[in-house]
Amino acid sequence: MADVKLTKVVKRYGDVETIHGIDLDIKDGEFVVFVGPSGCGKSTLLRMVAGLEEITEGELHIDNECVTSVAASRRGVAMVFQSYALYPHMTVRENMGFGLKMAKTDKVEIKRRVDESAKILQLEPLLDRKPKALSGGQRQRVAIGRTIVRNPKVFLFDEPLSNLDAELRVQMRVEIAKLHSQLKNTMIYVTHDQVEAMTMADKIVVLRGGNIEQVGSPIELYLNPVNEFVAGFIGSPRMNFFDCDVIAQTDDSLTLKLPCGEVCQLAADVSHSPGMTRVKLGIRPEHLKEDQSGEIRIGVDVDVVEHLGGSTYVYARYSGEHELIIQTGGLSPVRRGDHCDFSFNLDQCHLFDCNGLTLRAAKPVPLHTQAPVAQALSG
Amino acid sequence: MKRLQKLGAYLFLLLIGYVFLFPLLFMIMSSFKPEQVIFADLYSIRAILPVGDLTLDNYRQVFEKSDVLLYFRNSILITSATVILGLFVNSLLAFTLSRMRWSGRKYILAAVVALMIIPIEAIVVPLLLLVSKLPTIGWEQGGLVLMGSWLNSLEVQILPFVANSFFIFLFYQFFRDIPKDFDEAAELDGATPFQIYRHIIVPMSGPVFATVAILHFLLMWNQYIWPIMAVQGEDARPVMPGIQIFFGRQTSWGEIMAYASFVTLPVLAVFLAFQKKFVSSLAGAGIKG
């Protein structure tokens, strides 16, 4: 059972603390994605798990064994690097077998295991080539193959797809997902791309500034972001936010004045935060409707329209200055310069207090009307 | 018009090329000519052409009058030993400087850079005193004993020149630009730092090893002042100081040219064989150094 458990893990470079005490439980066989903006410490955290960075404080357990100060090669982890780090002077076979060679494994055994792993990834025809003679996607696959050979307890990936073009990226994403279902090992995957996170993860860990913001399944994060940051980070295009004045407040409801002047009442458990004057309202682009069927109607000025075929993104301004993105159906008649009305339902609004913490998340939509979620996932 | 311009460019290049090649060609051609012929040919193009009665007399004289073969052997031993040891030792230090984190790294690196500006001539005098006081360890009557001084030996010409701050710096610069991911991948693969050096970094660093080998070879083969000071006897004398034998009494230019040609041969051979490498490596070394 290759559980991974981080306890109060801290990383300091000299006096600068970049990871501020992280607690995290990863269950055996889980596909966990660390996601967050660039510089938030994803790689650092992953590299501490790998043993490439020292853990300044705290403990790391892999497979219920404390490996905090165990050498990288003895932790039972293998890693796929962003640059692949394939040794250019070795053939694919030698690259894949290097770890076994270092462990003084018998030559016949090395060959057997390399061949096996090559089969899983269909690398057999490439085994005698040098990395230079491989395409980007092939290199990627060799880099993964190299980790499989070592039969690690935990696979680590540090932005492995960011050097590929868009099409290959989607393809490799699927391959890695397949590989996971085939091998069933624990995998930790780092990316700054929330789409990758949403599509691949069993569990997403959202990081910001060296802290965990939220841990949960992709749908949980989509539906119940704990704060404004997660709400904005998960989902594409980004959630729209508006500042609203609080007109009245009871223990379980808020009366707000929207920027356009409309007043509405939302149910929310705000018993713990009395006396608010301003809150932030969040509404996802896919929840804004082109028709007038929603409870709240807003008039916008359209700046840019992007036709993606299957859907349309409308970039607009709402009551003068508020920027807004709307995602509508494939063949929207909206044109640049139009002034038109959109609408939304109040139960699809998120509310955040002045610290960005969620006051209320959107009500889960019944499953058969969840099309926008599926779209967001595949986007 | 274009063609005329090109012709002009070639003519000019040939003229300059003549100026640069003349002394070398003259030396080699003259080594095959009797003394009078050298002087007779000197003022014409014949000076750099292998024409007239060519003879090996000069070489015969050189081999008779001096132990040039011994010097040659010494130079080969000294040069190859120094270059091989140097490649190893210098690249190892550069590896720890560029690819491992350790306290004091920065200071050592700064010291290496600072040492680059000290020319050998500036320290030969105290170095001479130093090595004259260093004993060598040798076998005598079946036991280890300390023997005389280091002077007049091959090792006194080898060991001081193995570690070289400039070469360390060249290695350092090259290694520094290799992505760290390789080391980390190898570390995860269970390689020790030395194995990373041996199996990953060295095979990826062919160009810089070639550069340093070539530069070190040149430096060692052309050693002059140090062997003059540290080696009095014939036994350990290398080729360059050996040329002094031919001055003094009565100068025979033919013999001098023969000796000079003979000892220049290896450098020229290496130069012509690795010409492209040579030129690019020196340019690289210069621009970065």
Next chain:
Amino acid sequence: MNANTSVNSSDTLTVSSGRPAETRRPPRKRYVFLMSAPALLGLFMFMVLPFLMALGMSFTDQRLLSPNATEWVGLRNYDRLLNISWLVQEPVSDADNHLKRTAEGELVYPRLRSVLRKNPEYKEFKEFTHWSFGDKRVVLLAKDPSFIQSIINTLLFVILVVPIQCGTALGLALLINQKLRGIFLFRTVFFSPVVTSIVVVSIVWSFLYHKDLGLFNHYLNAMSFGLIGPVDWLGDPDWAMPSIVLMSAWQAAGVQMLIFLAGLQGISGDLYEAAELDGAGPWGKFVNVTLPGLKNTTIFVVISTTIQAFGLFTQVDVMTRGGPQGSTSTVMYHAVTKGFREQDIAYGSAISVIFFLAILAIALLQKRFFDKREDA
């Protein structure tokens, strides 16, 4: 997918399970130590230690082989090297207050040696040079006039060789930067003197510089229709150093040529095209694109050539042995002569220390220069 099962079921490579911490490999520190020690030891033994010894010995009277015990002498060596003084002499006059003159009509001055001997203030001083001011004569004194001479010679060499060598190198680089077939052959040719030992080059050039047989005098004679007589290039104090300069520039220019070439090739072709679109001719492109583009390269080349030039030794040793009349003796030549040939190691060491400090000063100036440029 039976491959999958066999991979998963087969023996685990990673053996961390159950392995206690104490069987871990030796710590990284030991690797750092073992891998860096050989080179550090070499550098310390043969660079740092000799330099520290030179520093220490420069305050003693150490000799290479001497029965006498070594003693501290304080700054005596430095005093001997650097102490300069001067005195003014009146011409000698006879009883009638008439100035005495030699048969050639020159003024006669008191014998300098007896003057110096009489005055304890001038102990150990020797004449370096003298000038006449009216009737008076100013004598410049130094304790080691040949060292002062060596400094002047070295500076002369540097001042002459740096522009000649760098200029030649730039010219050659421009030549071989042309897109002509077979140009690499010329690059090889221009570079060949560099790989030839400076000892060998010096010997061959000694022959070319020969007064009666040498090529230079032959061409000089031919081109001036016999008007310019044979010059004793290496035997004439006025010509010896310039002769060495010319040969040194010729021998070493190949290195700087390659550096300039790399610089030239580093200038983006777009710049030339832009200049062409702006109507610049070949000269305009050279002045407005090439020269500015080579600025950093030029600074580097000039400084490294300068530092190298200060170390001038081998050519002098082979071609002139410091002569004639000390006109080609350099600081390094003087150091080796004193320290090794005359066995006065302490004195030679003091010269080395002064030399090192001078080089260091130049290097620091260079660094400041570069840092300033980066700020700007």
